Amino acid sequence: xxxxxxxxxxxxxxxxxxxxxxxxxxxxxxERVARATLRTLAEQVSSGEMGKLASALPPELRDELAGVRGxxxxxxxxxxxxxxxxxxxxxxxxxxxxxxxxxxxxVRAWTPDEDVETAREQLPPGISELFA
Numbered sequence: 001x002x003x004x005x006x007x008x009x010x011x012x013x014x015x016x017x018x019x020x021x022x023x024x025x026x027x028x029x030x031e032r033v034a035r036a037t038l039r040t041l042a043e044q045v046s047s048g049e050m051g052k053l054a055s056a057l058p059p060e061l062r063d064e065l066a067g068v069r070g071x072x073x074x075x076x077x078x079x080x081x082x083x084x085x086x087x088x089x090x091x092x093x094x095x096x097x098x099x100x101x102x103x104x105x106x107v108r109a110w111t112p113d114e115d116v117e118t119a120r121e122q123l124p125p126g127i128s129e130l131f132a
């Protein structure tokens with residue numbers, strides 16, 4: 001788990017890392033991609049597992065994810081990516097996949113390995129591989 005600042009997780013540092021990973025021009029775009037990815041991921045795993053992942057995230061993102069409740073849904077990678085493209089400025093599944101991989105790599109870096117692996121076990125293989 002790596003926090004870029006001694007004070008722990010901040011939204012600014014998380015979004016900055018996402019921006020670097022996905023190569024977008026603005027922090028706003030990076031934040032939009034991060035939020036869309038996390039919200040869609042929250043629909044795919046149990047609330048308990050998402051709570052474990054969210055606990056390592058900045059409070060602003062953690063609080064938003066706490067509002068995503070309900071039964072975990074299972075859909076394939078293309079539907080997962082298509083759901084995210086509906087929330088960001090792209091219609092390309094390839095671009096969305098690149099962005100999602102970047103966000104999930106940052107999540108992985110910020111989250112204890114056992115929590116990431118437990119969440120990945122709940123995901124279909126196509127989505128789980130996006131963490132790699």
